[in-house]
Amino acid sequence: MKTAVPCYYHLDVEVSPERVGQVRRILAAHLRYWDLDTLVEPVCRSTEMLLKAIDEHATDKNTSIEMWWNGQHLITAIGENDSDLRPDQDLRSCFEHLAAISDGWGCCATDTGSKVIWFSQRARAGDREPLVPTAPAPSLREFLQVPREMPAVALAGPETGVLEAAR
Numbered sequence: 169m170k171t172a173v174p175c176y177y178h179l180d181v182e183v184s185p186e187r188v189g190q191v192r193r194i195l196a197a198h199l200r201y202w203d204l205d206t207l208v209e210p211v212c213r214s215t216e217m218l219l220k221a222i223d224e225h226a227t228d229k230n231t232s233i234e235m236w237w238n239g240q241h242l243i244t245a246i247g248e249n250d251s252d253l254r255p256d257q258d259l260r261s262c263f264e265h266l267a268a269i270s271d272g273w274g275c276c277a278t279d280t281g282s283k284v285i286w287f288s289q290r291a292r293a294g295d296r297e298p299l300v301p302t303a304p305a306p307s308l309r310e311f312l313q314v315p316r317e318m319p320a321v322a323l324a325g326p327e328t329g330v331l332e333a334a335r
Contacts, residue, residue, distance in 0.1 A: 175202050175237040183229040188219045191233065195244075202237055207289050210269050211235075211244055214262075214287055218246050221262050226250035241271070245286040247278075 177198050181187055192212045199208045215233065222231055228250040236243045266273040266287045273287035 174239065175235075177235045179233045181231055181233065183219050183223045183226075183231050185220075185223060188216055188223065191219060192216050195233070195235065198235065199242075204237065204242060204291065207242055207291065211242065211289055214266055214269065215244060215246065217265055218262050218285060222246075222248050222250075241288050241290050243286060243288045245284050247282060247284045249280075249282045 177195075179191065179194060181191055192215065195215060196208045196212050199205070199211060219231065223229065226248055228248070230249050232245075232247040234245045234247075262285075263273070263275070266285075270287040271290045273285075275283055275285045277283055
């Protein structure tokens with residue numbers, strides 16, 4: 169069930185072709201841990217594509233990846249430190265992909281000249297479990313024999329044993 173508890177994850181990585189697959193598996197594990205199995209493929213595919221573009225075009229390979237889950241939306245942000253990377257030319261195909269599969273996306277510059285690329289995915293209403301509890305499973309009491317009742321007279325007096333009254 170999708171929980172409304174906010175979740176956050178941060179990962180710093182030096183991008184290389186070998187690390188892209190590792191990052192994909194790490195992010196997938198966190199999404200599954202947060203019970204967001206349906207978001208694993210689109211989020212990991214988008215992140216993988218951005219990391220490959222950063223590896224191909226950027227000179228500074230140090231990248232930060234953050235994920236926030238607020239109970240309805242998952243926001244993934246990838247921050248790169250290369251001020252020479254041109255989002256309008258080098259990352260154009262990545263942005264087209266993000267626009268096609270995400271609910272929202274954007275790119276903004278920081279004070280240091282680096283860029284943050286973010287995209288959001290909404291958990292669909294059909295992906296959630298119903299909030300109404302299901303009927304409980306039958307218990308063992310329905311199948312066990314009910315013990316005989318003890319006469320109240322046998323339990324009242326200490327001179328009469330319980331075993332004798334049960335006979």
